[in-house]
Amino acid sequence: MPNGPLPGAPFIPCPGGVLLSQRSILVSCSDLFPRLHVRHGSNSSVELKTDNDVVKFSFGTQPANGRIRRKEKKTPRQIKMSKRAKLNELRFYRLKAKKKMNSPNPEVRIRYKLDKAKRKEEWLIEKLRKFDVPKLPDEPHDPEILTEEERFYLKRTGEKKKNYVPVGRRGVFGGVVLNMHLHWKNNETVKVVCKPCKPGQIHTYAEELARLSKGIVIDIKPNNTIIFFRGKNYVQPKVMSPPDTLSKAKALEKYKFEQSLEHTSQFIEKLEHELEEYHQHLARYKKGKKEALQDNPSVLNT
Structure with missing residues (x-):
């Protein structure tokens, strides 16, 4: 408590001879009423506010920073499904799918298969995006110019030699380039x-291998064989397997x-063709029925 009154504020008499200012003052109960016997004492504070000539008291503890804490909203807890509930849900979806598969309407059956195949196609495309490796910027490379005689000589030499590198179903990956450098x-x-x-994939392989190995394509044979020349000033790199290629397992x-996506796409085309044929058949059937009714109106009366 200050020894004197605050300047520029009226005074309010209080017990014990203490003068309180009209401004908001925070005092302790023990300081305000020191001689009163309190059975259950506390360290709570009393705040006196005199705004617009109205005296107000408020009891309670005030936080150190002067801000009132608010209760944080609790996020609703996710209710875990029991094992029986999960099994019941799966059983429901199986029965629903079985009902569509055994539907007497061919359109319902075809559309169910088509929706399922499209969902699988989207899932496969999302999976294949994980295998996209960002290509590194090409290093400065001076391509060597070979004469026709040199090309002919290297072509005949490459045909006679038995050393080769296979490229199988995995395609071009780091191990293929590594084997080329070892040869x-x-x-x-x-x-x-x-x-x-x-068909046509051999040229894609040739461009990709030439970029990764910095070799020169001498010839592409009809039996899907590519002859590569290492170059006149060839120096074996320290890292023979490029970092922007997949591993053997990933490839x-x-x-x-990719195979699954190809087969799924073919299956979707087949189902779309079947659905189109069914709609055409339905249109022809309705048209024929309408013409038959026009020719024989007695059938309609009966």
């Missing part, structure tokens, strides 16, 4: 044999998803 350690050329290979996993 180039003792040989100028190396053959890359692609089996199985789709196989990607191949499986």
Whole structure:
């Protein structure tokens, strides 16, 4: 408590000869009434407010920073489903799907299969996005210019030699480039044999391997074989497997998803064709029935 009154404020008499200012003052009960006997004492504070000539008292503790704490809203707890409830839910969906599969209406059956296949297609596309490896910026590389005679010589040499690198269903991954560099350690050329290979895919493999290995494509054979030349000033890199390629296991996993996506897309096309044929058949049937009724109105009367 201050020894004197606050300047510029009227005084309010209180017990014990203490003068209180008209401003808001926070005092302790023990300081305000020191001589009164209190049975159950507390350290709570008394706040006296005199706004607009009205005296107000408020009891309670005031936080140190002067702010009143508010109760935080509790997030509703997620109710966990029991094992029996989960089984019942799965059983419900199975019965619902079985009802659609055994529906007498062909359109319902086709649409159910079509929706299921489209959901699977979206899921496979989302899975394949995880295998997209960002390509690193190309390093400065001076491509060597070969004459026709040199190309012919390297082509004949590469055909005669037996060293080769296979590219299978996994496609181009880090191990293929690594094997090419290992062959180039003792040989100028190396053959890359692609089996199985789709039509036109051999050229894609040739461009990708030339970018990753910095080799020169000498010739592409009809039997899906590419002959690569290492270059005149070839220096074996420290990291022979490029970092922007997939591993052997990841490449196989990607191949499986790609195969599944291809088959699913073909199945969707087949179902869409069946649905279109069914609608055409339905239109022809309705048209024929309408013409029959127009020709024989007696059938309609009966």
